[in-house]
Amino acid sequence: MAQVNPDFMETLRQAGTDTGAECNNCGTCVAICPLAEGHFPRLMLRYAQLGAQELILDQAQELWRCLHCGLCTQTCPRGANPGEVILALKRFVVASWRRS
Numbered sequence: 248m249a250q251v252n253p254d255f256m257e258t259l260r261q262a263g264t265d266t267g268a269e270c271n272n273c274g275t276c277v278a279i280c281p282l283a284e285g286h287f288p289r290l291m292l293r294y295a296q297l298g299a300q301e302l303i304l305d306q307a308q309e310l311w312r313c314l315h316c317g318l319c320t321q322t323c324p325r326g327a328n329p330g331e332v333i334l335a336l337k338r339f340v341v342a343s344w345r346r347s
């Protein structure tokens with residue numbers, strides 16, 4: 248079972264944004280994302296909310312598929328800024344790699 252970090256949103260805030268806490272899992276970002284595969288980026292926001300950092304690190308390659316087109320952030324009805332959260336997650340992953 249994957250361990251969770253209850254302070255992960257603070258980690259993300261330091262990496263750029265903690266707006267992912269606003270996500271209510273509606274799926275609009277999945278529908279608009281041109282990658283059109285799986286549950287990206289919603290799933291990554293869910294992992295972030297849960298503090299499932301092991302899963303984020305295990306699936307880090309998914310983050311680098313993001314084109315940073317901004318469509319998800321423009322259309323998110325909750326102001327969760329999913330595109331910015333993806334960028335913050337990339338920073339978290341790179342910092343983790345540097346420490347290892």
Ligand code: SF4
Pocket residue numbers: 269270271272273274275276277289292322323324325326327328329
């Ligand atoms: S559109 Fe916004 S609220 Fe809906 S799942 Fe994506 S990030 Fe969450």
Ligand code: SF4
Pocket residue numbers: 279280281282287288312313314315316317318319320329330333
């Ligand atoms: S910014 Fe990234 S996650 Fe958001 S819609 Fe564009 S490619 Fe998809």
